[in-house]
Amino acid sequence: MKAFGGGDLLDENLSPFGVKMTPLQCIHYCLTRPGVVSVMAGSHSIEEMKEAIDYCKADFQAKDFAEVLSHVPKHSFIGHCVYCGHCAPCSKQIPIADIHKFTDLCHQGEVPETVREHYAMLSHHASECIECQLCMPRCPFEVNIIEKMKMAQKLFGY
Ligand code: SF4
Numbered sequence: 053m054k055a056f057g058g059g060d061l062l063d064e065n066l067s068p069f070g071v072k073m074t075p076l077q078c079i080h081y082c083l084t085r086p087g088v089v090s091v092m093a094g095s096h097s098i099e100e101m102k103e104a105i106d107y108c109k110a111d112f113q114a115k116d117f118a119e120v121l122s123h124v125p126k127h128s129f130i131g132h133c134v135y136c137g138h139c140a141p142c143s144k145q146i147p148i149a150d151i152h153k154f155t156d157l158c159h160q161g162e163v164p165e166t167v168r169e170h171y172a173m174l175s176h177h178a179s180e181c182i183e184c185q186l187c188m189p190r191c192p193f194e195v196n197i198i199e200k201m202k203m204a205q206k207l208f209g210y
Pocket residue numbers: 141142143144145146148180181182183184185186187188197198201
């Protein structure tokens with residue numbers, strides 16, 4: 053719920069980030085949070101509803117929220133993964149954003165069983181990282197991806 057923050061996120065004067073986001077960017081941001089699989093988007097008109105439904109056929113560029121969030125003046129996401137996917141592709145095909153997401157779902161070293169199962173289902177895992185650094189310059193949020201891969205390997209064991 054509240055994918056648009058009650059409409060505030062669509063208005064640069066009301067948004068807590070001080071920048072305007074599009075409905076597609078808001079929906080994509082919500083759907084890329086750990087554990088989120090659906091979004092309930094409010095609308096005032098059929099046009100607004102159609103705009104939200106367009107998410108289903110929108111390309112990555114239209115949904116991409118990274119550029120907006122990397123310049124927010126009031127909040128800093130630097131050093132924190134927002135699961136935007138800009139670091140892809142990994143030279144070893146590791147799904148970097150998914151690995152971050154599952155790692156962030158483990159609090160104080162506790163790995164919930166469902167998260168462990170989802171991690172196991174990934175086609176490639178953190179232990180396959182060869183520290184080539186190809187991904188690092190692509191991250192708009194300066195996340196230390198290699199350190200995060202090591203953290204994930206320690207948590208999940210591979
Ligand atoms: S540093 Fe690791 S995660 Fe990044 S591209 Fe290379 S192998 Fe993939």
